[in-house]
Amino acid sequence: MRSLDKLFENSSRSLARHTSRRSVLATLGQILTGAALVPLLPVDRSSRAQAAEPKGAAKGQSDDPKSCEYWKYCAVDGFLCSCCGGSSNSCPPGTRPSPITWIGTCHNPADQRDYIVSYNDCCGKTSCGNCECNRNEREKPMYRPSRNNDLNWCMASGDNSNYHCSVSVILGLSESAK
Amino acid sequence: MKTCLLRTALLSLATCTPLLAAPPPPLPAEHLTVATLPPNNPHRVYVLDEAFNNEIDSRVLLFDGDTYKRLGQIGAGFNPGFNLSPDGKTTVVGTTYFARGSRGKRTDVVEFNDNTTLSVEHEIVLPPKRAMTLPTYFNLAFSSDSRFLYVSYVTPAASFGVLDPAKYSVLSEIDTAGCVLTIPSGPNRVSSICESGRLLTVTLNEQGHEASRAMSEPFFDADKDPVFVQGIPTSDGYAFLSFLGEVHEVDLSGAQPAFHPVWSLLDAADKAQGWRPGGTQVGAIHKKLGRLFVSMHRGGEGTHKAGGTEIWEFDLKTHKRVARWPLAALKLDAVGALQVTQDDAPILFAATEKADVAVIDALTGRLRHVEKQLGQTPWLMMNP
Numbered sequence: 001m002r003s004l005d006k007l008f009e010n011s012s013r014s015l016a017r018h019t020s021r022r023s024v025l026a027t028l029g030q031i032l033t034g035a036a037l038v039p040l041l042p043v044d045r046s047s048r049a050q051a052a053e054p055k056g057a058a059k060g061q062s063d064d065p066k067s068c069e070y071w072k073y074c075a076v077d078g079f080l081c082s083c084c085g086g087s088s089n090s091c092p093p094g095t096r097p098s099p100i101t102w103i104g105t106c107h108n109p110a111d112q113r114d115y116i117v118s119y120n121d122c123c124g125k126t127s128c129g130n131c132e133c134n135r136n137e138r139e140k141p142m143y144r145p146s147r148n149n150d151l152n153w154c155m156a157s158g159d160n161s162n163y164h165c166s167v168s169v170i171l172g173l174s175e176s177a178k
Numbered sequence: 179m180k181t182c183l184l185r186t187a188l189l190s191l192a193t194c195t196p197l198l199a200a201p202p203p204p205l206p207a208e209h210l211t212v213a214t215l216p217p218n219n220p221h222r223v224y225v226l227d228e229a230f231n232n233e234i235d236s237r238v239l240l241f242d243g244d245t246y247k248r249l250g251q252i253g254a255g256f257n258p259g260f261n262l263s264p265d266g267k268t269t270v271v272g273t274t275y276f277a278r279g280s281r282g283k284r285t286d287v288v289e290f291n292d293n294t295t296l297s298v299e300h301e302i303v304l305p306p307k308r309a310m311t312l313p314t315y316f317n318l319a320f321s322s323d324s325r326f327l328y329v330s331y332v333t334p335a336a337s338f339g340v341l342d343p344a345k346y347s348v349l350s351e352i353d354t355a356g357c358v359l360t361i362p363s364g365p366n367r368v369s370s371i372c373e374s375g376r377l378l379t380v381t382l383n384e385q386g387h388e389a390s391r392a393m394s395e396p397f398f399d400a401d402k403d404p405v406f407v408q409g410i411p412t413s414d415g416y417a418f419l420s421f422l423g424e425v426h427e428v429d430l431s432g433a434q435p436a437f438h439p440v441w442s443l444l445d446a447a448d449k450a451q452g453w454r455p456g457g458t459q460v461g462a463i464h465k466k467l468g469r470l471f472v473s474m475h476r477g478g479e480g481t482h483k484a485g486g487t488e489i490w491e492f493d494l495k496t497h498k499r500v501a502r503w504p505l506a507a508l509k510l511d512a513v514g515a516l517q518v519t520q521d522d523a524p525i526l527f528a529a530t531e532k533a534d535v536a537v538i539d540a541l542t543g544r545l546r547h548v549e550k551q552l553g554q555t556p557w558l559m560m561n562p
Contacts, residue, residue, distance in 0.1 A: 077483070100334060126280040129231040137480040141407045142311055143358050143371045144400055145334050152257055152310035156333060159284045161310070162256065162276055163233060 063110075068133035072117055074106035075139045077149040078166035081122055083131035089169045091122035096160050097167075098123055098153040102146050104138060105174045114174040120167050123154035128165040215249055215294060216242075220521040222249070224269060224560040225535065226260055226313050227553025233257055234280055238269060239553055240296065243525040243537050246547050250296045255287075257310040259317025263343075264324055266562030267293050270343075272308055272318040272329055288318065288329060288341065300346050304339060307331035307351075309358070312458060313558040314408050315416075316359035321366060326386055328360035328368050338368060340386040349386030354378055359407060361416060363430035371407060373400055377428070377435045397426055397437045406460050406482070412494075413465045419443070419455050419472065421482045425497075441497040443472060443490065452476045456484040458557040459515035464524050464540060468494040471526055471540070473513045485512030485531045489543075503543045510536050510548070517559035529556040 062069035065088040066080060072088055073080065085092030098121040107114050140147040154161045221243035229236045236254040241247070254260060255273030262269055269291040277283040286304040291297065309317055309332040318329045320343070327341040331351070338360045340349045357370035357378040366382040366389075375396035383389040398405045398420060405426055409416035415430035427438035444453055453474050455461065461472040473486025491501035505513060505528075513536075515529040524540035533554055537547040 075480075124281060127231055127233045132230070134483060135480065136483050139480065139482075140400060141371075141404050142309075142332070143373045143407065144404075145332070145358075150312040151332065151334070155310045158306070159276065159282060161274070161284055161306075162280055163310075 072168040074137040075104040079128040080131040081165040084128035084165045095122040116171045118169045121153040123157045124160035125164040226558040228555040230555040319362040323365045457514035462516040462518040485514040
């Protein structure tokens with residue numbers, strides 16, 4: 001990973017000096033995608049955010065999607081959309097899912113599997129203010145944005161970059177759980 | 179009987195006296211005024227209240243650690259960064275506004291607030307790229323001579339803006355190849371932290387454009403033990419604490435960063451007990467005394483944002499712990515942010531997770547005062 005980092009950094013630095021900003025931006029997007037194992041950054045997940053609430057209570061943890069202890073929220077830092085008119089995988093009415101996101105891996109005690117989840121922010125209204133949740137399993141500082149929950153992921157939503165709440169959307173089993 | 183009569187007479191006299199006295203004079207008419215700040219003192223602290231429950235209304239609160247008075251407020255908009263000018267006369271706030279409060283056209287801006295009036299004197303409108311993230315020393319930062327002001331951009335492509343704070347203009351934007359934040363050094367150098375554990379250092383020319391860049395050797399491993407991005411100012415640069423309690427002191431006084439030998443906050447027993455640093459502003463350093471204060475808690479992976487249940491004090495020369503202050507003994511909640519004044523009678527400010535700010539004698543650990551509810555979410559404190 002280190003050598004990969006070095007390779008990407010060197011290539012990006014070279015690109016930064018010799019190519020247009022649009023091109024550099026696209027390259028950085030690819031770097032982040034590569035670091036994240038699955039192609040997630042940047043990507044529109046709004047259609048997936050409409051999926052039904054997943055079933056299966058977590059044993060030993062809360063099975064309540066309005067609880068910060070719910071298994072899918074293992075690295076959520078923000079307000080739970082479940083308490084704001086949405087659900088653990090849908091944004092509240094009148095808000096917009098962030099077109100970019102970051103991902104994490106959460107363990108579901110109910111089936112003993114690890115899942116890749118996408119942490120989207122819901123944007124365009126001011127803070128929901130309900131059910132603040134701050135969990136940071138495997139979360140990293142902002143120099144690793146693909147694993148960071150301090151960034152406002154509504155940042156790329158233009159005039160809708162106001163942060164409202166956060167969801168956690170199952171993308172699939174993690175490689176280790178397959 | 180005589181005594182009884184006398185007592186009755188005295189009682190009725192006492193009862194009647196107030197009725198006989200002249201009423202007090204009416205209160206004088208008042209004049210509505212605007213208060214002015216008292217003369218500056220070294221124990222003032224600027225507290226960024228993110229106002230997380232209604233984040234478009236963040237603010238910087240000015241609090242006096244001597245009189246325990248709330249002196250005033252600087253507006254800070256949405257998800258701001260802020261910093262003080264090297265002379266302490268100006269508070270710069272990098273923020274975002276939406277035209278209709280919580281919606282409407284987005285404008286990113288840097289505002290220059292006069293610290294003697296707490297009024298916005300100037301502003302520079304930015305491209306809509308400002309890094310919206312947890313406040314640190316490095317979201318926006320001045321060069322040592324105040325010639326340049328640097329603003330971190332994340333879209334999520336990372337870059338930074340170079341501003342002219344005298345002419346209120348944007349001079350340039352410099353791509354940082356995925357490295358983030360603006361760590362200033364000298365009159366014209368900016369370092370950014372990279373995922374690879376390196377620092378990218380860009381040197382600027384007179385016009386604020388890139389003259390050269392260089393990448394340092396790695397000084398931490400983001401996989402094994404990441405460093406907090408909340409670097410702590412030292413006499414020659416910044417100290418970066420790691421999640422597992424290592425101290426990386428970076429000397430930025432030369433043309434390129436130099437790294438002091440790494441040392442640990444923890445001995446074997448501390449490690450066995452799971453002690454770690456944590457919070458939003460994990461530590462503070464008194465430069466002259468060479469003392470480091472850190473908020474420490476016991477926990478495992480993923481607890482790096484947990485507030486400290488104790489404050490530990492270290493000697494930066496010997497790397498030895500010289501004091502340990504359990505916060506429960508002071509009846510304080512877990513502490514998420516620390517700042518220390520730089521004078522000879524220093525005060526340690528400790529912001530708790532319940533938004534109280536404790537005023538502590540930094541030399542003795544004696545609790546002087548607890549200011550209840552200084553905002554909602556006081557995540558970063560600055561002292562000139």
